């Protein structure tokens with residue numbers, strides 16, 4: 647039995663972050679259904695590495711299969727994420743806006759919305775939680791530690807649905823990280839690129855302090 651009570655995690659995106667989260671998920675007893683933009687056959691090596699708990703599918707099928715679904719794609723592609731099969735599901739959004747990769751997106755440049763609010767607007771039936779956006783992919787499998795470890799690394803989350811945030815908090819704890827609730831999805835800018843909480847190793851107290859320090 648997993649700590650979240652969930653069985654299957656779907657992945658929309660199986661690159662640096664998706665593959666690392668899939669490794670953690672398999673190590674903690676989840677089934678994973680992986681997808682990317684090029685098709686399941688291109689995920690054969692990763693699926694083989696992950697073993698019998700892993701399968702590769704289309705994005706729509708990965709979305710349908712997951713009890714929880716991770717969306718981890720270059721942000722410019724977020725409108726391609728299948729919305730209908732994600733209705734009612736907790737969606738973990740790891741995405742960041744990099745204008746160099748994604749092109750200039752005016753509302754994000756202006757600060758009138760955030761990456762995860764844009765994903766939520768595209769997935770109106772889903773319960774989007776922002777998280778895992780401020781840690782380097784490689785650190786996910788090296789920096790985790792059991793609950794109660796002094797100086798355990800902590801990761802901020804943001805979301806509008808308390809139950810979805812509780813699920814993600816339990817998942818992070820199982821994967822070796824404290825979660826710190828930064829508030830509603832609209833607060834996600836507090837740990838986006840170029841903020842004090844972005845990309846650095848922090849304890850829970852340090853995350854809280856850096857979220858408070860952030861300026862838009």
Ligand SMILES: NC(=O)c1ccc[n+]([C@@H]2O[C@H](COP(=O)([O-])OP(=O)(O)OC[C@H]3O[C@@H](n4cnc5c(N)ncnc54)[C@H](OP(=O)(O)O)[C@@H]3O)[C@@H](O)[C@H]2O)c1
Pocket residue numbers: 658659660661662663664681682683684685705718719720721723726727740741742743744778779780781782783784
């Ligand atoms: N790398 C990091 O350390 C890091 C850390 C925190 C957050 N992030 C953020 O997390 C997101 C993913 O980053 P990453 O480094 O994992 O990117 P990545 O290595 O480039 O992988 C992106 C994945 O998304 C897939 N993808 C692209 N368009 C898709 C679509 N329409 N449907 C399904 N899958 C699609 C790609 O598939 P194909 O290869 O087939 O195109 C690939 O598997 C980005 O927003 C990034 O800014 C990255």
